Amino acid sequence: MIYLDYTANTPADPEVLDAYLAAERRYIANPNSTHIAGQEARAEMERVTQSIAQRLGVQPAEIIYTSGASEANNLALKGIAHASRHIGKHIISTQLEHSSVGASLSALQQQGYEIDLLDIGRDGRVDLDQLRELMRDDTILVAVCAVDSELGTIQPIREIAGIVKPYPGCRLHVDATQAVGKTDLWLDGVDTMSFTAHKFYGPNGIGALYKRRGLVIEPQISGGASTTIYRSGTPTLGLAVSLDAALTKALAGQDARNARVQRLHDRLLAGLQQYSLVRVNSPAHAVPHIVNVSVTGVKGTRFQQALSEQGVCVSVKSACSSDGLPSKAVFAVSRDRRNALSSWRISISHLTTDAEIDGFLQAFDTCYKTLTNKEN
Ligand code: PLP
Numbered sequence: 556m557i558y559l560d561y562t563a564n565t566p567a568d569p570e571v572l573d574a575y576l577a578a579e580r581r582y583i584a585n586p587n588s589t590h591i592a593g594q595e596a597r598a599e600m601e602r603v604t605q606s607i608a609q610r611l612g613v614q615p616a617e618i619i620y621t622s623g624a625s626e627a628n629n630l631a632l633k634g635i636a637h638a639s640r641h642i643g644k645h646i647i648s649t650q651l652e653h654s655s656v657g658a659s660l661s662a663l664q665q666q667g668y669e670i671d672l673l674d675i676g677r678d679g680r681v682d683l684d685q686l687r688e689l690m691r692d693d694t695i696l697v698a699v700c701a702v703d704s705e706l707g708t709i710q711p712i713r714e715i716a717g718i719v720k721p722y723p724g725c726r727l728h729v730d731a732t733q734a735v736g737k738t739d740l741w742l743d744g745v746d747t748m749s750f751t752a753h754k755f756y757g758p759n760g761i762g763a764l765y766k767r768r769g770l771v772i773e774p775q776i777s778g779g780a781s782t783t784i785y786r787s788g789t790p791t792l793g794l795a796v797s798l799d800a801a802l803t804k805a806l807a808g809q810d811a812r813n814a815r816v817q818r819l820h821d822r823l824l825a826g827l828q829q830y831s832l833v834r835v836n837s838p839a840h841a842v843p844h845i846v847n848v849s850v851t852g853v854k855g856t857r858f859q860q861a862l863s864e865q866g867v868c869v870s871v872k873s874a875c876s877s878d879g880l881p882s883k884a885v886f887a888v889s890r891d892r893r894n895a896l897s898s899w900r901i902s903i904s905h906l907t908t909d910a911e912i913d914g915f916l917q918a919f920d921t922c923y924k925t926l927t928n929k930e931n
Contacts, residue, residue: 557867557911557918562704562733562845562902567797568756574800575758579793586790587780600782600792603799610802611765612742619764619785620795624732625655626775627749627764628698630786631728632659634772635696635747636668642724643693644668649681650883651703651710656730660698673699675887679708679838686718694725701734701741705872705884705900706837707845709738716744726770732762736805737813737842746770752794757801761794812905817843819903819912826916830923830931836885836898844904847885849897853926855882859899861926865918871899 578599584592586600601615608615621627636646648660650672660670671689673681681699690697697719702709712729719727726746734740736755742748742765751762766772766785778787805812820843827833827848836847850858855871862869872882881895889895901915924930 557914559901559903559907559911559915560868560870561904561906562707562754562900563870564753564759565756565904566906567753567758568801568804570804571757571797571800575793575797578796582792586782586792596792600790600795603792603795604782606799607763607795607802610799610806611740613765614768616783617765617768619766619783620781620790620798621749621762621764621786622760623753623762624653624730624749624751627751627762628653628655628728628730629659630764630772630775631747631749631766632656632696632698633663633775634785635726635728635770636663636666637773638771639695639724639726643691643695645671645691645694646696646698647671647673647686647689647694648698649673649700649710650675650887651681651705651708652698652700653704653730653732656698656700675884677838677888677890678840679703679706679884679888680840681710681715683711683714683718686715690718690722690725692722692724694722696726696728698728698730700730700732702731702738702842703884704733704845705882705898706847706888707733707841707843708838708884709734709840709842712741712745713743716741720744733842733845735802736809737844747772752798752801755801755805757797758794761791761798763798808905813843815905816903816907819907819909820844820846822909822912823901823903823915826912827919830919832923832927832929834889834894834897836888836894838888844902846901846903847898848901849885849889849894849899850923850927851894851897853897855897855899858897858922858926861922862918865921867915867918869899869901 582596586596748765753759832851885898886895
């Protein structure tokens with residue numbers, strides 16, 4: 556099997572799993588318990604939170620653990636919208652967002668919030684002029700992903716933060732799920748930022764929301780004490796330890812990992828560009844980990860299935876929105892509905908080998924010839 560779907564999920568790093576197991580074996584108590592075992596667990600929780608905060612250049616009190624980025628996005632969007640309703644009900648987001656952002660926005664719309672979605676340019680980036688025009692005194696939230704999961708486009712968060720800054724009632728939420736360990740994170744002017752361990756070689760089931768100190772948001776899970784007042788539930792110490800271990804490795808190894816991925820990306824692209832019906836949809840300003848392509852005239856789902864039969868795992872749209880509709884992101888960069896329906900995504904990792912790229916190109920060649928009746 557050749558796995559090229561690292562944008563959907565990465566395998567947990569063995570060292571990260573060891574750290575998880577060690578913590579789960581060592582700390583048996585609830586970190587909220589006041590006895591000695593609970594205090595030990597709490598001390599470890601505090602150490603780990605301090606470490607995560609340090610990696611990100613923020614304060615420990617600014618980290619809220621969640622089950623992943625979907626929950627973190629829900630908490631940020633609904634939490635900010637509900638806490639800011641006395642200021643206004645206008646929210647701006649983009650066409651590129653993950654379904655956890657899209658569905659949260661729909662839920663807020665049902666509650667009377669007004670949502671505007673920014674257009675995406677041919678370069679895959681949000682339209683900054685449109686953002687400037689849409690900003691109002693009653694705009695309470697701008698929500699943008701730092702890197703989108705379909706094309707891998709890197710969004711201009713610094714510029715967006717600059718546009719939002721003059722509006723004191725408006726908060727900026729950044730979904731950094733696909734950015735951590737791939738691009739540098741911009742936090743100046745950012746109020747909340749979501750991320751999740753399973754995108755950077757940590758386990759599933761743990762993510763976090765960075766929430767700027769002093770910002771009040773409405774909790775979405777009510778109950779007893781946790782590490783913060785913003786999300787109830789017994790803190791999962793082993794998972795927090797793994798988040799820290801995975802984040803530490805991802806950030807420390809970012810440059811070396813990216814250099815390797817860039818080399819593999821260039822080989823992959825050179826191979827694909829030999830075929831006359833291949834269209835590369837990922838724009839120039841994208842992370843090298845994601846290559847979105849279309850084979851003209853062949854539905855993306857069909858090509859993905861054919862590759863799967865050859866033992867190669869790629870995906871159509873994102874794992875959370877394989878709904879058979881044309882990709883909005885690909886439509887935005889190509890303005891071509893049929894091209895959007897033909898698109899699919901290859902995502903590579905520093906773990907990908909040259910032999911896997913060769914194997915993929917061989918399988919691609921077979922599928923291409925079968926599905927297009929063309930040699931190249
Ligand atoms: N945001 C983006 C941009 C994603 O790509 C994903 C997962 O694919 C998520 C959020 C959701 O992450 P999780 O699976 O941790 O809920």
